[in-house]
Amino acid sequence: EPEVTQTPSHQVTQMGQEVILRCVPISNHLYFYWYRQILGQKVEFLVSFYNNEISEKSEIFDDQFSVERPDGSNFTLKIRSTKLEDSAMYFCASSRGRGRNEQFFGPGTRLTVL
Template identity: 95%
Template sequence: EPEVTQTPSHQVTQMGQEVILRCVPISNHLYFYWYRQILGQKVEFLVSFYNNEISEKSEIFDDQFSVERPDGSNFTLKIRSTKLEDSAMYFCASSEIWGHREQYFGPGTRLTVT
């Protein structure tokens, strides 16, 4: 069964450093998403992406964040200068454009900012 994959599974970085989280969505899906979950809290939407541009973003997704689809398979989330409060689990998800629109999630990347 096709699945969303994410790398790395765990990333430790120092405050102020840039990080790039990578995702490979399901191959026939055209909508891509990033969510984050701070430990013990609910999952929060960051951004959605379609046709090589952002289709929606939340108030969390400020200028520190960017997304990109650098090639035909990868979808990345970049955090330019990490802060302690960026420590969270980051989930990538993808969905079809027609038909069943449920979002399928990857296993997540745990980001720890020290």
């Protein structure tokens, strides 16, 4: 059964460093998403990506964040200069369509910023 994969499973970084979180969405899906979950809090939407561009983003997704689909299979989230408050679980998801369509989630990357 196809699944969304994410690497690494855990990333530890120093404050101010750049990190890139990687995701491989399901191959025939068209919409891609990043969410984050700070420990004990809600799953929060960061950004959605369709047709090689950002289709929607939240207030959290500021200039420190960027997304890319560099090669037609990977979908990456870059945080340019990490802050302590970026420590969270980051989930990638993909879907065939939008709205009523189910999102398929990866297992997440736990980012720890020291």
